Amino acid sequence: MSVRQSLLAILDQGPCYGYQLRSEFDRRTGSIWPLNVGQIYNTLERLERDGLVARGEADAQGHVYWRITDAGSDEVARWILSPVQRTQAARDELAIKVTVAATLPGVDVEALLRDQHVASSAHAASLRDRMSPAFGAESAEDLAESLVRDALLFHAEAELRWLEHVAERLQHQPRHAFALDIATNRPKRGRPAVSSRP
Numbered sequence: 001m002s003v004r005q006s007l008l009a010i011l012d013q014g015p016c017y018g019y020q021l022r023s024e025f026d027r028r029t030g031s032i033w034p035l036n037v038g039q040i041y042n043t044l045e046r047l048e049r050d051g052l053v054a055r056g057e058a059d060a061q062g063h064v065y066w067r068i069t070d071a072g073s074d075e076v077a078r079w080i081l082s083p084v085q086r087t088q089a090a091r092d093e094l095a096i097k098v099t100v101a102a103t104l105p106g107v108d109v110e111a112l113l114r115d116q117h118v119a120s121s122a123h124a125a126s127l128r129d130r131m132s133p134a135f136g137a138e139s140a141e142d143l144a145e146s147l148v149r150d151a152l153l154f155h156a157e158a159e160l161r162w163l164e165h166v167a168e169r170l171q172h173q174p175r176h177a178f179a180l181d182i183a184t185n186r187p188k189r190g191r192p193a194v195s196s197r198p
Contacts, residue, residue, distance in 0.1 A: 007025065009076045022035050030149065051069060
């Protein structure tokens with residue numbers, strides 16, 4: 001999630017102060033990913049350093065309004081029109097846990113998968129329970145929240161399919177066939193070579 005570009009996009013609609021930006025971000029994302037005000041002000045200061053926003057004077061209530069610069073508006077236009085790039089480097093805690101567990105001797109991976117499937121199913125069910133019953137006349141805030149919840153539900157359903165896939169693959173392997181012992185060769189210092197595998 002790009003807080004930086006999201007805040008810039010909101011400022012492209014008009015000047016805002018910190019708490020106002022937080023409120024506007026919540027309205028546009030269904031309050032699913034709450035931001036703290038410190039994060040907002042840190043981001044604004046970096047955006048100012050980069051010449052993408054400018055700090056205004058404080059008003060009578062002490063609110064400092066931030067406005068976007070032309071360079072900031074250009075950045076927003078690029079962000080909106082650029083596809084989100086998914087990288088191989090993204091770490092998924094569940095994938096790491098399952099793959100490490102599958103290579104450790106003595107770990108009951110089937111139990112891990114079963115328990116995770118129960119937890120992931122409950123999460124998906126709670127998302128389904130909170131979904132809008134049908135498409136129709138929604139407010140902008142309702143639409144934003146609905147779109148975010150849809151995305152979360154689709155991710156949860158994909159996680160369930162992946163867990164089922166892993167269980168099926170492991171079912172056809174001898175128990176602990178892929179258990180790895182600690183390697184006896186000394187690793188070289190520095191970063192590991194980047195794999196060219198997809």
